[in-house]
Amino acid sequence: MNDAAPDLQLLGALALELAPGTGAARDALDQDGAGALAARMAHDLAGFAAEASALQLVTVGAHYDVVELLRPGWPLHRELDQLAARAPGDAGGRIIAFGAHDGTLPGALTPQTEYAGGPLRLVPFVLGGDAEVASRVGDAFERDLMERGMAGAATALLAQEAFGLRVEHARYLTLHDLAAMMALQYEHAGLAPLWPVLEAAMLEPDAEEWLEQGPEPIVHYTDREARIALFTPQAWRERYHPESAHDSVRDCARLERAFEMYQARQRQFSALLMAHGVPVTFVHCDTDMDSHAQLA
Known part of the structure; x- marks a missing residue:
């Protein structure tokens, strides 16, 4: 095979x-x-x-x-x-x-x-x-x-x-x-973005795969594990909503809900990866700028 x-x-x-x-x-x-x-x-x-x-x-x-x-x-x-x-x-x-x-x-x-x-x-x-x-x-x-x-x-x-x-x-x-x-x-089921990571882990365990797609969590599969970027709220804003620096209070409440949904998506990805036997490590990233380096 x-x-x-x-x-x-x-x-x-x-x-x-x-x-x-x-x-x-x-x-x-x-x-x-x-x-x-x-x-x-x-x-x-x-x-x-x-x-x-x-x-x-x-x-x-x-x-x-x-x-x-x-x-x-x-x-x-x-x-x-x-x-x-x-x-x-x-x-x-x-x-x-x-x-x-x-x-x-x-x-x-x-x-x-x-x-x-x-x-x-x-x-x-x-x-x-x-x-x-x-x-x-x-x-x-x-x-x-x-x-x-x-x-x-x-x-x-x-x-x-x-x-x-x-x-x-x-x-x-x-x-x-x-x-x-x-x-x-x-x-x-809306999980297509994660499939290339799972496929790499199953078919080529020593391969490397990145998920850096749109609003999805960042996932780096390397060294036979999946590393998921764990952003602070500010770092998440920097990456996904850089235009939000001067948002109103109402917009801030909307962003808080969006961040909660993002965290739920991270948990969903993590649970699915672990169910398929792929080890998961959450990597804390204080800024968007250092996320790629820390996940490498």
Whole structure:
């Protein structure tokens, strides 16, 4: 996929779109349940590209929020890959499914409760094996899954019954598909300006990205963290409203409300970045002039 995960060949997820108001009875399956779901997933994936059956499928009997998958270095998929590497035997064509034992999943696979309850839940998978086969299957999946990646009816029903969910649609996506879908959703939610920062953190963790757009907070992604400029009210005025030096009392009240909205936007950006696993540091800037230097 990229240099963030050099040992992983094809990363994706079974996406379960839930009916409104749906709550999950279970967020993790036992070993038998995980194995049964994995077998159905393997059958579906081979239907999209026959050579997928020659690759090793690794998955887990659990479902997660989007922000748990879309993080720098793809930690959930990496954890699956590392756990599977301990399993003996030939990797070609086998299915490895991790389930819960006494209610506990292995390694770092436990879903985070603070992100439970969303309308889209994801069962991650890794396909690996012969590099040439994986490359061909990966190309086919990147090209076709978004358009024709609906899961089989038996798979959707099994997931619904096993997890205790009300599944409206079940489909397969690569992580690139998932990222593209989230970029569109964030755009609809008014969060498009932050997406290039998130995208850089996920796809090129060692890259550098600036957000210096219009009225938005200043964000600098560098050294694998996001640095957000924290202005004093006066410094904020200098940057965003330099014409306000001689404002009336009424205008000052309006600016105070605008500054409060700006601070709320900072908190929103910070929460979203941290949910995606990007560390956030607030950098105090006493003047607009030194903000760029202090965030560097």
